Amino acid sequence: LLYQITVPSNFSEDYAALAQLSVAAGMDTVAAARTLFSNYKNALPLAEVVRRKEHEADNQEMSLLRRIFQSDLGLEKKMWLSEICRDISDIADRAEDTADRVMIIAAKRII
């Protein structure tokens, strides 16, 4: 709000896709954690889905960063946009960390 950053229109779809993927990873993590309290064995495939989504989000993040820094925008704008990109991707990273813990809790109990 303070800096009034606007995402250029040629990047807006990429940002939206990255945000959707990161949020989906977070929601899947919540679902995996909930499964621990109903049928813990089902938590493993859900946690695996989160890992795949995080990997995909990483790829999208790198691709977007590459495009930002290859564009004609000013350096300060590039820095701001890259920071926003990393912040959004962090959601997927944290989701993966949590999913890893869920996976360990479930795997320890599978005979």
Next chain:
Amino acid sequence: MWPLLSCLFMGWALGANDAANVFGTAVTVGVVRFRTAAFVGAIAVLAGAVLEGAAGINTIGNISQQTAASAGIIALAAALSVSVMTILHFPVSTSQAVVGAIAGAGVMQGVASFQGMEKLVICWVVTPIGAAMVSLLLFWMIGRPLSRMPISILTRDRWLWNGVVVAGAYGAYALGANNVANVTGVFVGAGVMTPMVGALAGGSAIALGMITFGKGVMTTVGSGLVRLDAFTALVVILSEALTVHTFAMIGVPVSATQAVVGAVLGVGWAHGNQSVRIDLLGKILAAWVGTPAVSFLVAAGVHAILS
């Protein structure tokens, strides 16, 4: 009086040491308080000794004919040997210590008879092997249906930890039924007490050891060894209890500690850990030979000094 005191000391040491085998994991993890475990364990030990201890008492009592004094020497020698072997960190068996002491005292009295001992020796060897096989079997019998149930981790853990406490009580019952013979068997054989009085006195001594000194041993076991998860703990304790109880019904006192070691090895194999820990097997073998040998020598020495 001193022979009886040495027998009660033996029972007390046995209870203090073996309490950790049945309730150590549950108490260390905090599933059950030590007071509750000790109370339940003491009652179960006493019940096992009184209801099913007679067969083992008769086996030990019939190995050789003793006087009250020689029975006291045997109990003292066995208790000292158990203490020495425990300090050396061997999976010590009071049964082996008592039989070694009986042989040692018998040799010094010139009335040594090794008849009937072959049955005991075979059972000592079979104990860890049998416990390992039982734990392999239980691992699949409990594990398979459990892994198919659509339950939460909380429900699963609650079921298993409750099972560990129940298995611990059963283990204490089996311990009382099997090991009371080590405490008072020679005294019953010497005619100092009846089998029922022997079972009551021996069971009470083991229970007292469990209550008064069990906590320290449990804490040591909990902090010194790998902490078992609920499922492994249940399989190990149940295997140990079933093995020891089976031998109690046959009337052969065996080692609860060696049964636990065998059960842990069995669970390791079931988990796919095929490697055999040579150092652990070496310790069991050393305990099989060392405990009766040390006890034999101590009994012979004590007998020589006192006579």
